[in-house]
Amino acid sequence: MIQLENVSVKYGDAIALHPLSLKINEGQFTVLLGSSGAGKSTFLRCLNLMNNLDSGHVRVSGFNGNWNRQKLQRLRRETGMIFQQHQLIVRQTALQNVLMGRLGYHSVLRSLFPLSKTEQELGLQSLKRVGLLDKALCRVDRLSGGQQQRVGIARVLVQQPKTILADEPVASLDPATADEVLSLIHSISQEGGISAVVSLHQVDLARKYADRIIGLAGGRIVFDGRPEELTEAKVDELYRNRRSEPKTEVSGRLLNLPVPLAS
Known part of the structure; x- marks a missing residue:
């Protein structure tokens, strides 16, 4: 389980994330x-x-929020990041x-040497899972954008x-490839019972794959609900000009709430 308690973030004087x-x-x-810029x-x-948090606590995978270097290393080792680029x-x-x-599982000195046969086999199995076993020895710059994201x-x-x-x-993929890649991430999450948090711009993909949609505007949560609750009116509310006054949602109901400019 992931839990955020009164978490807020600032960049200088700009509020990137209001307490949530x-x-x-x-x-x-x-x-x-x-x-x-929504956060x-x-x-x-x-x-x-x-x-760095300006306020609040984060609890992830049993960690209680009292972070030290060792716990941070373990958290990041157990947290997979997928990037746009x-x-x-x-x-x-x-x-x-x-x-x-696998580098997070080894010391700096050990990482200078070849990984074990077991880990190399795990790497091949991972490539097979994403349909790229035949590309294992190909240089990445010879792969398509969709294939690179699968890597x-x-x-x-x-x-x-x-x-x-x-x-x-x-975000950088064509619609068909985007659907394939998101479907892959979704199936990996579901098959492994892995919590996944994915940021998107494509509302149709969010409705298709999400168990839960969280809408952000100006560093505040303005929608939190099931995909079927995200009506076109609420999408318009979510993406309207940030200088206007968006509304916030509680249990599917919209309430007026002013919000300062996002960073």
């Missing part, structure tokens, strides 16, 4: 929606403490990139994560 509290159940596929990336980075080393092979997901997903798989965070993972 919520729970995300284990195995739940949660989609974050909102315009650019989606900041929200995601709070879940593995890549952002893939974050791959393009001159290396698909398998070499995938095996980067990024395989890198997450090899971590054997308890949580998956994905920041606009299909």
Whole structure:
């Protein structure tokens, strides 16, 4: 389970995330929606403490919020990140990139040496799961955008994560490929009982795959509900000009609430 208690984040004097509290159940596929600057990336980075919190506490996978270096390392080892721009080393092979997901399990000195046969087999199994076993020895820069994103997903798989965070993972892909990649992330989450939090701009994909949709605007949660509750009127409310006064949602009902400008 993921739990945020009164979490807020500032960048200088700008408020990126206003105080919020919520729970995300284990195995739940949660989609974050909102315009650019709404706070989606900041929200995601709070879940593995890549952002410093200005207030509040985060509890993930049994960690109680009392963080030290060792606990942070374990949290990030057990949290798989999927990025919009893939974050791959393009001159290396698909398998070499995938095996980067195992580095968190080793000391710096041990990581200088080849990984064990067991871990290499795990890397191959991860590539097979995403349909790229035949590309294991191909350089990443020879793969398509969709294939590169699959390599990024395989890198997450090899971590054997308890949580998956994905920041606009299909934003640079064509609609058909985007659907295939999101379907893959969704099936991995469901089959493994892995909690997934995914930020998107595509409302249709959110409705298709999400168990829960959280809408953000100006660093505030303005919608939190099931996909069928996200009507067109609420989508318009979510994406309207940030300088206007959006509304917030509680149990499917909209309430007027002013919101300051997003950073």
